[in-house]
Amino acid sequence: MDILGDIKRTFKEGSVLTRLIYINIGVFLVLKIIGVFFYLVGQPFSLANWLAVPSVTDELIRRPWTPFTYMFLHVGFLHLLFNVLGLYWFGQLFLYHFEGRKLLSVYLLGGLAGAALYIISYNLFPAFDSVYGLLLGASASIFAVLVAVAVYDPNREIHLFFIGRFPLKYVAGFYVLLSILSISTSNPGGNIAHVGGAIWGWFYIYQLKRGKDMGSGFVDFINKIGAFFADAFKPKSKMKVTYKKPPRDDHEYAKQQHVKQEEINHILDKIAKSGYESLSKSEKELLFRQGKK
Template sequence: MSIIEDIKDTFRQPNNTLKQLILINVVVFVVLIVARLVLTLTVGPHLYNLLMSYIALPSYPASLLVRPWTLITYFFTHEGFLHILFNMLNLYWFGQLIREYLGDKRLLSLYILGGLAGGVLFVLFFNFIPYFADRALGASMIGASACVLAIVVAAATLLPNFTFSLILIGPVKIKYIALFLVILSMSGAVGDNAGGNIAHLGGALIGWVFIKQLQRGSDMGRPIHATFGFFGNLLKRKPKLKVTHRGGGGFSRRSTNGTSSAAAASYPGKPSQHEIDRILDKISSSGYESLSKEEKQKLFQASQKD
């Protein structure tokens, strides 16, 4: 099977958000490597720099106004190998936790909201904080670090006592890993990569707020879900319905595959928000392992049907 077919299969599979996010980042990274090589050897580096200016997030508001899409494209873009490597490893490790306990939709919401928050904070700091004023013009940012740190902090807020086994260190609770990454970003906020580290802090803040709001019964990702649902419905082809006569004298609508629309719409009732909040609180205080089999099943049902 070709690489193209492998990529298509990744996007055809349902509930596969984590792999899809990683794949998008990797594909963009590889395309930029090829583009940089080809353009530099043929017409010079200026054309590659022009290309990057259309996908990197500018700090200058006037540039952002004419290229608003960069508020999204920047967090799928990497140039350094170590940059994308560490981002994708952290996305995979911590994304697995969010995906397992909260579902694919909330993983996607955290990624996008973290990136947006990081980008907005980057622009605000470079235009309203005097220390960065002389750097604002011409500064730009790429990388998924803000998105990844949002997921890291969200996982640590939800499951603070969950442990990872780190090489040469051993088991470490993820709340300490998240704390270390946040402090590292704070220390770099006045360094050479000040803009990137400021964005990290924006992502971290969103990750913490997202889980706290979710535990209070409010899902910050609903606008993201609604947006993707809207465009997803536009792309889906609605099945043709046929009216068939029933033996009892009535009529029912049937899709072209012969399944009754009433039967297709029925599904088991999902857990109430109160039950989910209670389960999330229990995870935060005692860890996922403390849940009963029934509670784990309810959490899984909620993640699939939200």
């Protein structure tokens, strides 16, 4: 079974939602494997700290990539599982109405909005004066997707386990309200980020209904960066392309045909003596091209 080949194929041919899920799972597995290696050699492992968003602005300046990397980072399996399931469920609902590039923009910009509100809150409110926080996880991005599709299609009903069917607007409202109420009880940074993502999801659809796609330029920029790195790491072809000049007159044409026929005769003699498998790759290609004429 070519599992790696199947993963590459589905990543390449799959939707934006598939790729986002793969990236979240892939980052989790890579960090866990690296963590196992460091554990075996008896060394501390803190790479996750370099990918999560710090609440201290001095550290944030030294790690400016973290508002992007944190939204793909999970340290616990259950954390990853629930976020991947939420992303899949609400992402499918989103793709029912919009194309993949809009999902990508809501996910990324929703995550950035969550990180921004988290950083502002931890440096503005006195409750966090002596608190050092690290923000990680895809939750803010998922809240942005959930609220966006709920604002666009509020009365669409979804089935909740053991509860029944509810309009999407009530599901989104419940989760947003729960995050607001939980800021003072548990995981304040994560819940603040949820609210930031939700605000972006609402704002994005509000602007989209007015004819403005607030994420299109950002997605174009991301695609250009992706294309640049794809070209940079793409293996260079060693094949050299040559172009043959057409014959200048009948005499030169007859000479070229004579040389080509001599090559064909040599190949046929070689087959008669040693069989077809004795031919080189170039000889097989020449024989194949000649047979198509």
